Amino acid sequence: MKHTNKEILGKGIKYLAFALPLILIGPSVLFTAFNNQDHPYYIPVLIVGIIALIAAILLLFKGIMTVVKAVFD
Template sequence: MKHTNREVLTKGLKYLAAALPLALIGPSILFSAFNNQESPWYIPVLIVGIAAFAGSIFLMFKGIMTIVKALFD
């Protein structure tokens, strides 16, 4: 089934919309983790913050590539 350019563009914008909260939450979580290094929750919170950053970067990349595909394909 062939997707129309509008559907692919909408899909790319959804990826970017999903990346936005992660891009805002990731630094907050990491800041909290680095301020509480003596806490026993330091490592789990640090892992969650890094995962939020990685998810944000992945979704931004995938969204931008999808939008480029919709515009130039």
């Protein structure tokens, strides 16, 4: 089944839309974790922040590549 460029562009914009909240949440969670290093939940909060940042980077990359594919293909 062949997808049209419009459908591929929509998929790329969805990836970018899912990345936007992670771009804002990731650094905030990481900042909170580093400010509360003596708290018992320091390691789990740090891990959640790092996962959010990695997910944001991956979704941004996938979204931009999908949009470029839709526009230039």
